[in-house]
Amino acid sequence: xxxxxxxxxxxxxxxxxxxxxxxxxxxxxxxxxxxxxxxxxxxxxxxxxxxxxxxxxxxxxxxxxxxxxxxxxxxxxxxxxxxxxxxxxxxxxxxxxxxxxxxxxxxxxxxxxxxxxxxxxxxxxxxxxxxxxxxxxxxxxxxxxxxxxxxxxxxxxxxxxxxxxxxxxxxxxxxxxxxxxxxxxxxxxxxxxxxxxxxxxxxxxxxxxxxxxxxxxxxxxxxxxxxxxxxxxxxxxxxxxxxxxxxxxxxxxxxxxxxxxxxxxxxxxxxxxxxxxxxxxxxxxxxxxxxxxxxxxxxxxxxxxxxxxxxxxxxxxxxxxxxxxxxxxxxxxxxxxxxxxxxxxxxxxxxxxxxxxxxxxxxxxxxxxxxxxxxxxxxxxxxxxxxxxxxxxxxxxxxxxxxxxxxxxxxxxxxxxxxxxxxxxxxxxxxxxxxxxxxxxxxxxxxxxxxxxxxx
Numbered sequence: 001x002x003x004x005x006x007x008x009x010x011x012x013x014x015x016x017x018x019x020x021x022x023x024x025x026x027x028x029x030x031x032x033x034x035x036x037x038x039x040x041x042x043x044x045x046x047x048x049x050x051x052x053x054x055x056x057x058x059x060x061x062x063x064x065x066x067x068x069x070x071x072x073x074x075x076x077x078x079x080x081x082x083x084x085x086x087x088x089x090x091x092x093x094x095x096x097x098x099x100x101x102x103x104x105x106x107x108x109x110x111x112x113x114x115x116x117x118x119x120x121x122x123x124x125x126x127x128x129x130x131x132x133x134x135x136x137x138x139x140x141x142x143x144x145x146x147x148x149x150x151x152x153x154x155x156x157x158x159x160x161x162x163x164x165x166x167x168x169x170x171x172x173x174x175x176x177x178x179x180x181x182x183x184x185x186x187x188x189x190x191x192x193x194x195x196x197x198x199x200x201x202x203x204x205x206x207x208x209x210x211x212x213x214x215x216x217x218x219x220x221x222x223x224x225x226x227x228x229x230x231x232x233x234x235x236x237x238x239x240x241x242x243x244x245x246x247x248x249x250x251x252x253x254x255x256x257x258x259x260x261x262x263x264x265x266x267x268x269x270x271x272x273x274x275x276x277x278x279x280x281x282x283x284x285x286x287x288x289x290x291x292x293x294x295x296x297x298x299x300x301x302x303x304x305x306x307x308x309x310x311x312x313x314x315x316x317x318x319x320x321x322x323x324x325x326x327x328x329x330x331x332x333x334x335x336x337x338x339x340x341x342x343x344x345x346x347x348x349x350x351x352x353x354x355x356x357x358x359x360x361x362x363x364x365x366x367x368x369x370x371x372x373x374x375x376x377x378x379x380x381x382x383x384x385x386x387x388x389x390x391x392x393x394x395x396x397x398x399x400x401x402x403x404x405x406x407x408x409x410x411x412x413x414x415x416x417x418x419x420x421x422x423x424x425x426x427x428x429x430x431x432x433x434x435x436x437x438x439x440x441x442x443x444x445x446x447x448x449x450x451x452x453x454x455x456x
Contacts, residue, residue, distance in 0.1 A: 013138055013146040014153070017219055022134035023154045024214040025083065028207045029090060029126060031161040033169035033200035036298050039281075041173075042112070044197055046102055051109055055116045062120025063127075063390050070121075071128040071383025072245040079133035079379055080220045082125045087212035089122035094205040098198055128382030135370045135378065136221040148313040148367055155359065159305025165203075166298040172199040249380040258321075259372050261448050263385050265325060266365040268440040269332060271392030272433055273358045275400060276336065280351070282426055283339065287347035297348070301355050308359040316367050324364050329441060332357035336434035342427055396436075403429055 013019050034041055042052045074082040093115045100111040138144050171177055175191040182189045253260055276283075284297060315324055331353060338350025365385060373381040407425045 013143050013150050016137050016141055018134050018137035019150055021214045021218045022130055023157060025130055025211060026154055027158050027161045028211040030158060031165045033165045033203040036166045036170040037173045046105055046108055055112055058113060059116040059120045060390060060394050062117050063124050066121055066124035067127060067387040068246050068383045070124045071380040074129035074379035075245055075377055078220050079129040080218045082129040083215040086122040086125035087215040089118045090211055091208040093118035094208045097201045098205055127386035128379040131366060131370060131382055132379035133218055133221055136375050140221060147370055148317055151363055151366055152309045152313045155309035156306050159302045162302040163299040169200040245380055249377045253384055257451060262368045263388050264444055266361055267388040267392040269361045270389045271396045272437045274393050275396050276433055277355060286342050286423060286427060288344045304356040305359050308356050309363050312360045312363040316364060328357055328360045333434055333438060340431045
């Protein structure tokens with residue numbers, strides 16, 4: 001048993017401080033009140049759709065550039081430092097949105113651009129470091145086998161918080177609903193959109209304070225200094241160390257077929273499913289669901305997070321990784337295939353099935369990668385996973401956008417309005433999601449078998 005083991009925490013993983021703070025950090029960092037009105041928030045501030053697209057590209061590019069270096073820094077200078085930086089970045093990014101001026105579009109765009117850069121840096125800094133500091137604390141207590149239980153509780157609590165923030169965020173953004181609430185309370189005050197515009201942002205700023213408090217209460221868990229990475233080194237000499245650790249971890253992943261396979265399969269599933277979730281509001285409209293329910297639907301989707309992680313945990317702990325892959329494939333493909341029919345109203349059911357698969361992917365990736373990665377490079381390995389996810393998501397987004405434009409060109413001259421064209425193109429191209437997922441699975445399975453054959 002390690003020298004720093006505490007007997008009082010030997011049976012209960014949630015008695016470990018870092019585990020509790022990890023869960024709190026994940027819940028407060030990832031659940032934000034403005035998510036249900038994310039796109040319209042930008043537009044209601046006065047930005048255009050094109051500017052919104054540019055800002056999202058800035059955000060994604062920031063994450064891609066900072067993802068792996070931040071993971072290496074976490075392994076070398078300390079996971080807690082990176083998480084405190086992530087929490088402070090979230091605090092500043094939310095303050096910028098709360099104070100963003102309206103009227104001058106160039107100035108407003110500048111505020112939002114800084115916000116997107118800080119948001120991307122926060123995402124990159126938190127990715128990998130949060131799981132690594134919690135898993136290492138469990139490992140130090142001799143409870144690494146309890147990681148599945150921790151993931152289960154974390155994902156279910158995050159789903160509860162997500163339901164709350166989605167419902168409240170959409171409600172407080174609606175001036176009519178807020179005015180009716182005031183009338184019910186006996187006040188004649190009537191809200192306008194300008195007044196409700198920032199309420200979800202102020203509420204998320206409060207969550208950022210909670211996030212920072214959780215990060216500050218974490219205890220640094222240093223890997224063995226004799227290993228390749230150590231958080232005991234001073235920051236002044238860490239840049240070269242971070243680069244060395246980044247490259248050596250990349251080579252380690254390539255030489256570890258199981259970890260490479262887990263990351264590649266997760267990359268495929270996450271990219272396809274996350275892109276579909278991004279397009280969820282358009283899908284809801286196409287299956288004739290009222291827009292007033294979109295925020296509630298987001299909460300309904302989060303309900304799956306209350307029981308899917310527990311199911312995934314039982315499968316992972318009692319069956320082989322192959323069983324995990326095939327069950328996830330079955331859920332994802334059946335859900336996406338059902339969505340491709342665009343059944344009115346009932347089309348919500350296959351969407352629920354498809355979105356549930358994303359919870360399974362998140363659980364399995366964290367479960368297997370943390371189990372296999374050495375402590376000295378754990379955050380860096382998890383950052384490579386995050387980088388793969390974002391590259392997949394970005395690539396699929398670009399390819400799908402090109403597919404949409406090509407399809408639109410083929411409908412040129414049709415006597416329909418722009419909205420009808422958008423709906424028609426979306427409907428006729430959606431089947432590519434289940435097709436591409438199935439094709440990707442076949443390619444990866446064949447590639448992994450060939451790789452295994454060459455190594456034996």
